[in-house]
Amino acid sequence: MPLVALLIIGVAVGFLATRILKVNMDTPSTIALGVLGALIGTLVLRGLVMLAGIGAGFVGALLGALILIWAWKSLVR
Template identity: 60%
Template structure:
């Protein structure tokens, strides 16, 4: 996946994940959560990607970002 596409999908996933989890973050944090969440979700859902294509990649990116937000809220921000 080209880096620009990866950043766009990660940014969209971070935005969607922060809205779904009702977290107010600044733009760089939202982008970082989305991009790193996309990495996590991409590795965890590789099988799903092979079956469903790019939509599965987006679903994996959103789920990965949501997991990262949960970890960040649970252990990071105190």
């Protein structure tokens, strides 16, 4: 199913990209360009989301540690 979705999105994106950039290409090249662009875009976006998730986990861990240390200092005094 994801492969079919990638093909459909790739065809649409290839068509839109050639129209936006005003490039005249034959249909198979437009489809191939769109599918390859969709594949590359998907991989790049997933990588960026993964990095953002790692960063959010780091910030969450830091905040948790800060709250725990503050609570420990408050209870010990």
